Amino acid sequence: MPSATSSQTIGPFWHLIEHPEWADLTRFGTAGVRVTLTGSIIDGDGNPVTDAAVELWQADPPADENFSGFGRCRTDQRGEFRFDTVKPGPVPGRGNTQQAPHFAIALHARGLLKALVTRAYFVGDPLNETDPLLSSIEDGQRRATLLARPESDNHWRIDIRLQRGQQGETETVFLDI
Amino acid sequence: MQSEREGVPFRPYAPGTQPPYDASAYGSTHKRHPQENLVRLPHTITETTGPRFSTAHFSPIPDLSVVDGKSALGERIIVHGRIIDENSRPLPNTIVEIWQANASGRYQHPGDQHDAPIDPNFRGEGRVFTDDQGWYRFISIKPGAYPWRNHHNAWRPNHIHFSFFGSGFAARLITQMYFPGDPLLELDPIFLSISEEAARNRLVCALDMAVTEPEWALGYRFDVVLRGREATPMEG
Numbered sequence: 235m236p237s238a239t240s241s242q243t244i245g246p247f248w249h250l251i252e253h254p255e256w257a258d259l260t261r262f263g264t265a266g267v268r269v270t271l272t273g274s275i276i277d278g279d280g281n282p283v284t285d286a287a288v289e290l291w292q293a294d295p296p297a298d299e300n301f302s303g304f305g306r307c308r309t310d311q312r313g314e315f316r317f318d319t320v321k322p323g324p325v326p327g328r329g330n331t332q333q334a335p336h337f338a339i340a341l342h343a344r345g346l347l348k349a350l351v352t353r354a355y356f357v358g359d360p361l362n363e364t365d366p367l368l369s370s371i372e373d374g375q376r377r378a379t380l381l382a383r384p385e386s387d388n389h390w391r392i393d394i395r396l397q398r399g400q401q402g403e404t405e406t407v408f409l410d411i
Numbered sequence: 412m413q414s415e416r417e418g419v420p421f422r423p424y425a426p427g428t429q430p431p432y433d434a435s436a437y438g439s440t441h442k443r444h445p446q447e448n449l450v451r452l453p454h455t456i457t458e459t460t461g462p463r464f465s466t467a468h469f470s471p472i473p474d475l476s477v478v479d480g481k482s483a484l485g486e487r488i489i490v491h492g493r494i495i496d497e498n499s500r501p502l503p504n505t506i507v508e509i510w511q512a513n514a515s516g517r518y519q520h521p522g523d524q525h526d527a528p529i530d531p532n533f534r535g536e537g538r539v540f541t542d543d544q545g546w547y548r549f550i551s552i553k554p555g556a557y558p559w560r561n562h563h564n565a566w567r568p569n570h571i572h573f574s575f576f577g578s579g580f581a582a583r584l585i586t587q588m589y590f591p592g593d594p595l596l597e598l599d600p601i602f603l604s605i606s607e608e609a610a611r612n613r614l615v616c617a618l619d620m621a622v623t624e625p626e627w628a629l630g631y632r633f634d635v636v637l638r639g640r641e642a643t644p645m646e647g
Binding site: 235236237238239240241242243244245246247248249250251262277278279281283285289291292293297299302303304325326327328333336338340342343344345346347348349350353367370371376396397398405406407408409410411 | 424425428429430431432434437438439440441442443444445446447449450451452453454455456457458460461462463464465468495497498499508509510512518519520522523535536538572574580581582583584585586587601602604605610611613614635636637638639
């Protein structure tokens with residue numbers, strides 16, 4: 235049986251396939267509570283990553299003709315990205331578990347030979363306490379890297395650090411999927 | 412049946428077939444690779460499901476070699492291939508995104524400062540969908556090699572960038588297709604980041620006289636395998 239084809243970096247010039255409207259998951263018309271997720275990507279020197287493709291996927295609400303559940307956004311000169319979407323609800327976990335509401339995030343960039351995968355949960359959601367992934371991470375500072383924080387009503391923010399910062403800032407939890 | 416299958420995890424990647432995050436010969440990895448261990452996440456519905464793209468919302472761009480009826484400079488090529496998963500099942504109606512440099516080795520991108528001409532008749536982006544048997548096809552121009560600043564006198568081999576989505580978030584694949592016989596391949600830290608020789612050689616397309624069109628364009632074949640699911644007892 236064949237094994238999966240190898241990954242290679244998206245490189246610095248992937249913007250040839252960039253369409254800014256992809257960052258708005260609600261653009262085809264969709265029901266639900268609108269939320270905005272913003273954030274930044276920071277490298278090991280503390281510099282913004284300005285050439286990344288950030289991809290967002292949410293399994294809830296279920297995809298249909300007007301909601302693909304998927305978005306892509308470039309990072310700008312400050313390393314910032316922004317998605318407009320609808321708030322995900324809880325989804326089943328493995329076995330009889332339940333997962334707290336979350337976005338899946340994949341980072342592609344020059345210097346990443348394959349995607350870096352992480353998640354954004356919503357700080358303060360009561361289901362976070364029993365979420366299988368969050369509760370498996372014992373280090374509280376590391377666990378907190380997966381929590382988006384409110385900027386204002388329905389506007390959440392998450393900053394992603396590819397490496398530990400020079401002032402000791404915690405490296406984001408990345409997932410082996 | 413679909414909903415049952417969507418919950419089935421993908422298989423782990425075969426050892427040696429995927430590059431590392433930390434590849435010392437590729438300088439851009441130095442400040443961008445994680446230093447902590449990754450947290451292993453058994454697949455849930457978040458990883459086993461993924462987006463679908465329809466031609467209604469995402470119109471195909473099957474020819475990169477012509478803009479407004481004017482032909483790009485360079486060697487016209489036809490690229491085709493089949494997309495299957497690790498269970499040898501074709502992926503029908505799936506989106507394929509394509510981007511590349513022009514024949515001179517220049518991207519139509521503000522960040523590309525290489526002193527080579529831009530070709531206004533070359534469209535650097537393509538988008539096609541596989542048919543019901545997993546086959547895709549597009550027309551382009553053979554991309555040129557170009558210098559990069561990874562090390563002294565570094566040049567990227569001729570390549571075309573590809574993006575595939577597979578049947579779930581964990582099957583996402585972004586890769587590059589190379590051309591047979593390119594002497595730059597053995598000098599390229601990105602190509603060489605894949606430790607298994609057979610795996611990296613599968614990124615090299617093959618000249619395909621069956622799709623080459625006489626007096627018009629050379630054909631190349633590039634087959635792709637996306638992650639397959641663990642054994643699914645309900646299916647034969």
